[in-house]
Amino acid sequence: MKTFCISSLLLLSIQLFGQDKKAISQPLVKHIYTADPSAHFFNGKIYIYPSHDIEAGIPFDDLGSHFAMKDYHVISMDSIGSEAVDNGVALQLSDVPWAEKQMWAPDAAYKDGKYYLYFPAKAYDGIFKIGVAVGDTPTGPFTAQPEAIKGSYSIDPAVFEDEDGSYYMYFGGIWGGQLQNYRNNEFDQANELPKPGEPALLPLVAKLTDDMLEFAETPREIQILDEQGELFSEQQNDKRFFEAAWLHKYKGKYYFSYSTGDTHFICYAIGDNPYGPFTYRGRILNPVVGWTTHHSICELGGKWYLFYHDSSLSNGVTHLRSVKVAEIKYRDDGSIETLDPYKP
Ligand code: FUB
Numbered sequence: 001m002k003t004f005c006i007s008s009l010l011l012l013s014i015q016l017f018g019q020d021k022k023a024i025s026q027p028l029v030k031h032i033y034t035a036d037p038s039a040h041f042f043n044g045k046i047y048i049y050p051s052h053d054i055e056a057g058i059p060f061d062d063l064g065s066h067f068a069m070k071d072y073h074v075i076s077m078d079s080i081g082s083e084a085v086d087n088g089v090a091l092q093l094s095d096v097p098w099a100e101k102q103m104w105a106p107d108a109a110y111k112d113g114k115y116y117l118y119f120p121a122k123a124y125d126g127i128f129k130i131g132v133a134v135g136d137t138p139t140g141p142f143t144a145q146p147e148a149i150k151g152s153y154s155i156d157p158a159v160f161e162d163e164d165g166s167y168y169m170y171f172g173g174i175w176g177g178q179l180q181n182y183r184n185n186e187f188d189q190a191n192e193l194p195k196p197g198e199p200a201l202l203p204l205v206a207k208l209t210d211d212m213l214e215f216a217e218t219p220r221e222i223q224i225l226d227e228q229g230e231l232f233s234e235q236q237n238d239k240r241f242f243e244a245a246w247l248h249k250y251k252g253k254y255y256f257s258y259s260t261g262d263t264h265f266i267c268y269a270i271g272d273n274p275y276g277p278f279t280y281r282g283r284i285l286n287p288v289v290g291w292t293t294h295h296s297i298c299e300l301g302g303k304w305y306l307f308y309h310d311s312s313l314s315n316g317v318t319h320l321r322s323v324k325v326a327e328i329k330y331r332d333d334g335s336i337e338t339l340d341p342y343k344p
Contacts, residue, residue, distance in 0.1 A: 021342035027313050027322030028084035029075060035321035036105030036244070036294040037075075037307035038158065040138075042115075046300060047138045048075040048084075048307060049108045049117065050323050064176030066319045069103045070094075072119065074139040080300060080325060090140030091117055091133050097146050099131060100124045104177075105244065105294055108138070109159040109167060109212065116212045117142045118169065120155040120177075127187065128178050130157045130171060132213055151206070151215050153187065154179045158296070159208070160247040160274065167212060168274045170222070172203040173243030174261065185219055199231045200240035203258065205275055222256065223277035224269045232280075238263040239280055244294040247274065250304075253334060257284055259293045266295050266308070268336060283338045284328065291318045297328070304328050306339060 028034070033053035040047050049072065056068035071092035076085050093103055099121035106119040117133045117140065130152035133142035155177035158170045172179045179201050180193045194200060204219040224241055225231060232240040242261025247254060256278040257268040264287035269278035285295060290311030298305055306328045314320035329337045 021344055023310070023312055023324075024339070024341055024343055025324040025326045027324060028077070029086055030313060030322070032073065032086065033314065033320045034073070034075065034323040035292070035309040036156075037309060037323040037325075038105070038107040038246075038296045039298040039305070039307040039325075040108055040110070041298060041300055042110055042138045045138070046077040046079070046298070047108065048077070048323060049106045050075060050309075051103065051105050051321075053320050055317075055320060060318075062175065064102075064319075067102060067104060067176070070101075072103060072106055072117065072140075072142075074108075075323065076139060080303075080305060080327075087139035090135070091119070091142045091144060093121070096121065096131060096133070096144040098123050098129065098148050099144075102128075104128075105156045107158045107296075109161060110138070111161075111167070111212055114212070115140070115142070116159070118157040118159055120157060120171075123148065127153070128155050129153060130155075130169070134213075145213060149214055151185065151219065153182060153185070154204070156243050156245055156294075158246045160249075162249070162274055166274075167208040168205050168247070169208055169215070170203060170205050170245035170247055170256070171219075172201075172241070172245065174201055175242075177243050179243075194234040196235035197233055200234045200236065202231075203241050203245045203256075220275060222275065224256070224258075225277050225279050227279065229279075237261070238265060239267060244292075246296050248297045248299075250330065251334060254278070255297070255336075257295065257297065259295075264288070264291070264293050266293055266306075270334065281335055284336050286338060286340050288341050289316055290321055292321070304330065308341070310341060 034050035036051040038049040129148035133144040135142040155173040202221040206215040206219040209216045244259035266285035271278035288310035295308040309321040313322040
């Protein structure tokens with residue numbers, strides 16, 4: 001995630017273009033800024049695990065330092081359209097021994113009576129890692145493990161429970177998310193983004209241990225292929241992975257979805273197992289107001305919903321976003337209809 005001049009241009013064009021357009025959804029809560037929603041249906045209720053955006057007074061930079069979040073709140077709803085309740089602070093930075101700053105996009109999972117909150121943050125060496133905190137209820141409070149997950153790195157964890165009871169974490173994000181500094185799971189500051197014609201960087205997946213606290217295996221790259229079975233190149237930035245991974249299953253197929261970052265789309269690719277490869281199928285969400293786009297997908301009462309964010313409430317301030325929800329529709333062939341977040 002990164003902010004630079006082109007982002008202002010894009011934002012402006014969306015706002016100008018959007019003068020006669022109306023947002024298809026309103027922020028779920030307006031008393032705080034929330035972003036990066038990971039939605040789950042636990043015990044008959046909807047729980048949303050978002051980032052809690054704040055104005056920390058940190059100047060914009062290309063590393064996203066102005067995304068200086070310090071805690072997590074869990075939002076709950078009885079059903080789509082009902083009141084969204086802020087359940088207060090579920091975990092704060094000062095209670096995470098290994099983390100120094102920037103609590104970015106989290107996710108949560110449930111297993112055997114416990115709830116697990118997964119979150120990225122920068123450790124004291126300036127490197128993003130992914131941590132886990134454990135709670136007895138979906139809204140916390142959560143108690144952080146003393147150390148980050150061994151072998152974890154970068155940002156945007158998304159945890160998927162498969163029907164056989166296995167849990168997998170998907171993660172990774174380039175630019176501010178530092179994925180470009182890794183090759184074969186090893187960090188080297190000298191590593192950079194691939195050149196335009198080279199294969200784009202890929203997201204990672206790792207199965208979790210039975211206790212949900214560690215990786216059960218070395219993270220593996222996830223291949224996202226075009227229709228010819230080729231990997232996308234770095235310059236195919238309207239289709240290649242940037243950040244914000246999510247995995248859901250629909251009619252026996254695995255749908256891997258993600259943000260393209262600097263082109264601001266939420267795209268998806270379909271595969272036959274949790275490790276991929278996944279074949280690109282299209283866009284789920286067109287660009288929103290604000291530079292970042294991030295989402296989750298959840299089935300509720302037989303309908304499918306996209307939880308996403310935009311910066312409309314803050315009049316376009318990139319790091320002050322609001323979580324929204326809209327229904328998505330599948331076609332008979334399993335493809336997803338692209339959602340336009342603003343309609344005439
Ligand atoms: O909220 C901080 C970062 O912005 C997230 O980790 C990215 O996915 C982007 O939404």
